[in-house]
Amino acid sequence: MVEVKLEGIVKTFGETVALKGIDLHIKHGELFTLLGPSGCGKSTTLRIIAGLDFPDEGHLYFDDEEVTYKSSSERGAVLVFQNYALWPHMTVYDNIAYGLKIRKLPKQEIEKRVKWALELVKLQGYEDRYPTQLSGGQQQRVAIARALVVEPKLLLLDEPLSNLDAKLRLEMRSEIRRIQRELGITVLYVTHDQEEAMAISDRIAVMNIGQIEQVGTPKEIYEEPKTEFVASFMGKTNVIPAEVVEREGDKVTVEFENFRLDGLTYKDKNDKVVIVIRPERISLHPIENAVAITGKVDLIEYYGFFIEVVGLFGERRIIARTINDKDVAHLRPQGEVTFYIDRNDVLVLPKQSL
Amino acid sequence: MKVSKWSERLFGTPLFEPLVAFSYIFPLLYLIVFLIVPVLSMLLIAFTYDGNISLHWFKSILMDSYYIQLPPQGEFAQKLTTSTGESLYLLRGLDFGVVLNSLVVAILVTLLTAILGTVFAFVMARYNFKGKNFFRIALFIPLLVTPFVNAYVIKQMFSEYGLINYIFHEVLHILPFRIKIDGLAGVVLAQAMAYYPIVYLNAYASFINIDPTLEEQAENLGSRGFHLFRTVTFPLALPGIAAGATLVFIFSLEDLAAPVVFHGDPLAKKLMSYQIFSKFIYGLGERSPEIAALSIIMLALAVIAFLGIRKYVGLRQYAMLSKGGRWKPRISEPKPWQTLLIYLVLLPALLITIFPQLGVVMLAFSERWTTTVLPQGFTIDYIKEMILNPDVRRFIVNSLVYSGAAVILIVLLSITSSYATSRFKGILSPVLESIVILPIAVPGIVVAMGYFYFFSAITPENSPLNPTSLYGFNPALVLILAYSIRRLPFAARSVYAGLQQVHVSLEEASMNLGASRWKTIIGILLPLISLNAFGGAMLSFVYSMSETSVGITLGSINMAQAPITAFMKEVLMSAAGSINIAAALGVLLIVVQITAIVVVNVITKQRYSFIGLT
Ligand SMILES: Nc1ncnc2c1ncn2[C@@H]1O[C@H](COP(=O)(O)OP(=O)(O)O)[C@@H](O)[C@H]1O
Ligand SMILES: [Mg+2]
Numbered sequence: 001m002v003e004v005k006l007e008g009i010v011k012t013f014g015e016t017v018a019l020k021g022i023d024l025h026i027k028h029g030e031l032f033t034l035l036g037p038s039g040c041g042k043s044t045t046l047r048i049i050a051g052l053d054f055p056d057e058g059h060l061y062f063d064d065e066e067v068t069y070k071s072s073s074e075r076g077a078v079l080v081f082q083n084y085a086l087w088p089h090m091t092v093y094d095n096i097a098y099g100l101k102i103r104k105l106p107k108q109e110i111e112k113r114v115k116w117a118l119e120l121v122k123l124q125g126y127e128d129r130y131p132t133q134l135s136g137g138q139q140q141r142v143a144i145a146r147a148l149v150v151e152p153k154l155l156l157l158d159e160p161l162s163n164l165d166a167k168l169r170l171e172m173r174s175e176i177r178r179i180q181r182e183l184g185i186t187v188l189y190v191t192h193d194q195e196e197a198m199a200i201s202d203r204i205a206v207m208n209i210g211q212i213e214q215v216g217t218p219k220e221i222y223e224e225p226k227t228e229f230v231a232s233f234m235g236k237t238n239v240i241p242a243e244v245v246e247r248e249g250d251k252v253t254v255e256f257e258n259f260r261l262d263g264l265t266y267k268d269k270n271d272k273v274v275i276v277i278r279p280e281r282i283s284l285h286p287i288e289n290a291v292a293i294t295g296k297v298d299l300i301e302y303y304g305f306f307i308e309v310v311g312l313f314g315e316r317r318i319i320a321r322t323i324n325d326k327d328v329a330h331l332r333p334q335g336e337v338t339f340y341i342d343r344n345d346v347l348v349l350p351k352q353s354l
Numbered sequence: 355m356k357v358s359k360w361s362e363r364l365f366g367t368p369l370f371e372p373l374v375a376f377s378y379i380f381p382l383l384y385l386i387v388f389l390i391v392p393v394l395s396m397l398l399i400a401f402t403y404d405g406n407i408s409l410h411w412f413k414s415i416l417m418d419s420y421y422i423q424l425p426p427q428g429e430f431a432q433k434l435t436t437s438t439g440e441s442l443y444l445l446r447g448l449d450f451g452v453v454l455n456s457l458v459v460a461i462l463v464t465l466l467t468a469i470l471g472t473v474f475a476f477v478m479a480r481y482n483f484k485g486k487n488f489f490r491i492a493l494f495i496p497l498l499v500t501p502f503v504n505a506y507v508i509k510q511m512f513s514e515y516g517l518i519n520y521i522f523h524e525v526l527h528i529l530p531f532r533i534k535i536d537g538l539a540g541v542v543l544a545q546a547m548a549y550y551p552i553v554y555l556n557a558y559a560s561f562i563n564i565d566p567t568l569e570e571q572a573e574n575l576g577s578r579g580f581h582l583f584r585t586v587t588f589p590l591a592l593p594g595i596a597a598g599a600t601l602v603f604i605f606s607l608e609d610l611a612a613p614v615v616f617h618g619d620p621l622a623k624k625l626m627s628y629q630i631f632s633k634f635i636y637g638l639g640e641r642s643p644e645i646a647a648l649s650i651i652m653l654a655l656a657v658i659a660f661l662g663i664r665k666y667v668g669l670r671q672y673a674m675l676s677k678g679g680r681w682k683p684r685i686s687e688p689k690p691w692q693t694l695l696i697y698l699v700l701l702p703a704l705l706i707t708i709f710p711q712l713g714v715v716m717l718a719f720s721e722r723w724t725t726t727v728l729p730q731g732f733t734i735d736y737i738k739e740m741i742l743n744p745d746v747r748r749f750i751v752n753s754l755v756y757s758g759a760a761v762i763l764i765v766l767l768s769i770t771s772s773y774a775t776s777r778f779k780g781i782l783s784p785v786l787e788s789i790v791i792l793p794i795a796v797p798g799i800v801v802a803m804g805y806f807y808f809f810s811a812i813t814p815e816n817s818p819l820n821p822t823s824l825y826g827f828n829p830a831l832v833l834i835l836a837y838s839i840r841r842l843p844f845a846a847r848s849v850y851a852g853l854q855q856v857h858v859s860l861e862e863a864s865m866n867l868g869a870s871r872w873k874t875i876i877g878i879l880l881p882l883i884s885l886n887a888f889g890g891a892m893l894s895f896v897y898s899m900s901e902t903s904v905g906i907t908l909g910s911i912n913m914a915q916a917p918i919t920a921f922m923k924e925v926l927m928s929a930a931g932s933i934n935i936a937a938a939l940g941v942l943l944i945v946v947q948i949t950a951i952v953v954v955n956v957i958t959k960q961r962y963s964f965i966g967l968t
Contacts, residue, residue, distance in 0.1 A: 052862050052865075052866065054357060054368040054369070069369065072862070072866045073866070073868045073869060076868075077866075079862075081862070083859060085857065085860050085862070085863040087864075087878055088882070089881045089882060098864070098867060098869075099869075102867060102868045102869045102873065103868060146863075147867075150867060
């Protein structure tokens, strides 16, 4: 178990600046997730922490020890590769025992620990198979067992579920969570899937183009995104450019396309803003303290357990989501629709130049 | 540990790692010391006259009509009459002077092999026909190297009463007269017959690797037949064909076997390779600036061709559009005229080109071959003699030892250089990458002369390492070094290909789990590339055994320590023994080569990776 600190980590590959100065603080025994679109620098961050790449600038600490330029083999931060990187010429047993043999443990101890690891990932009986004789999910478990068996200070997982099919993905997700809780180790998890990140993490750092946009618990990230990017990355949402017309503390009134809404802002002092409204927070029937805006029905989409109504407000499309059939029973294509929106659900954020 | 900007720039590792540095430095130094410096040391001699830097030697070569003869002299074909009164056309070629002769021969051989190789490759890649498997196997036969003896058989085939006249004049009556091919024409013929499969293999690989959807798209747009071939297929395959043809150009330029075999005709001697060779042999001990200048001219021609093709192929990487997956090749049934072409033109051509190797085998098992179509009188005396006569056996043992030692060095050099260039991005990587394949561009006779000047300059006079030593020069070290340099590209390519198939994360995972780089290389990397290394080692072993240029020059100074090829040359040039014993050694080499091919095929389950330039 270890606490990890990154301070001002910068990494360039030739012309591309992969990391523009990363600051992170990962606590003891935490399952911490780096979330961001492909190419934003997640793997690079992970590789720097694992000691497989070295930063151009910045410092990396495990607890109070600086490890920025410590070689990978001495770091004890074990990475599970996205492609698993199992050695094809070794059996499952030999793959898992490898790190223990390197540490020159006695044979019996090695056997005991490999057995323990196999049980942990529920792969008893597969010792003598070769990696090519295993399914994707099994290969992934071997990779995790191989990492865990050496009792790493820190476990690094690079998109561990991205090569699995949807059903297995859910299963392995809870497996990883279970193992992490059981062993209480610090885990740094990388994914581009916001739903996966929400489900598994203690805390999340959202990354975009080599920078951290926001760090927080899944609930904070989802409900109080601090930037337009975070808001739009965390699932389907309405992001609407708007202008502040009235301001009183953190309460503001904004205007877009001749529609006015009340909202909340954290710190923004500009008048050009974006407003973010989650579809499920828009009500299709009157509620207390809500502002009502009326537009035209553009589209009604049935998703099974919920329904989305796309309303047209001037030129602007806004999505509302409901689980109640009755809410849409009276709606007709091109007919009128009224959205009811509470001030607390309208986030006013600085406009980002993306 | 501390980061080192210096290590990062040179070797691509921010932390200085001795093992990585070694992987760069060892092959780099080795090639600099044993290839570049010796060859450059000739520059010094070639550009010095009377103690001053001068172009004297080059001028005297280029002004001399012996070296440059324009317009050419002689008659390409002469009409003679045989003792029985039949007309005989003797084809010898024109004399352009030594330097231009070499160039003309190399260009003609390149063109002939390019046409023949491409036609065979296209037919093999795109058509299904009866006997295709025979074609596939037979096309490898001319690649079996039997120095001197196969050129000897070709000379016999195209002689006055040889096989060709027998079939086409006596039996089929297609030829109304007899022909005899000798001199430079003989050299062109012998080289073209031996080298066209090199173009074939490269061209075949190119045709196979063309994404069929590209041709389908063109067909879809209305292109078909020859138009499709000319506008889409051929341009896409051209880089591969050109790479093979360039290799042939260099091989032709440096070839000594054919000129030695045809040296009965003085015209065949008027080639750069032969001139360097004979001047060296007859003026031994003399460090002639003229030889050095001639070597430099030859080297320049080869290097220009080599750099040209590298640039060209580099610019046209689109040819190998393999996007990972294997596709279904476009194979069709030949049209009637194509069937005729296959059986009436290609099949006879194929049979003629595989005959030399068959002839070598027959020769090894026969008593004599004078004016008859085929060798006469079955005997196993020569095979016996090869095995039992200690004087002959010695050459075999010498060759085995030198080749074996060279292969050990080659494996070490291939692994270190490929590891460095495939895994790290230091500024030395591209340098190393180029220098490792550079030996392809340096003609063997140039290596031999470079070594001669180099070793006679740096080793103590009269020590066994000095080729001018009066007390007996021991060529062992020089030959091992020469083999290891000349055959390195074959193994290095194979190992490099193997390393590219191993994902770096396999090594990273090992180091990340606590293993050192050394343990990672030993435990993870080497087991995963062992088959490639083995294949490369076999290939370079086989071609070390049949190495000619250095073997018959430096290697023949002291016959007690000479390799097989030096002995074979002695037999052909001075009738020191019978040609049949040389053929027996040729058979031995064939056996070694076939064994290697089969073993590599069985063990690595890969197609026998052959000669290529890129
Ligand atoms: N070894 C490398 N050489 C050059 N560019 C790289 C290398 N590794 C990563 N990059 C670049 O750095 C950026 C971040 O990559 P990466 O960390 O792999 O992103 P992610 O894992 O978030 O998808 C990308 O633009 C990528 O192209
Ligand atoms: Mg990644």
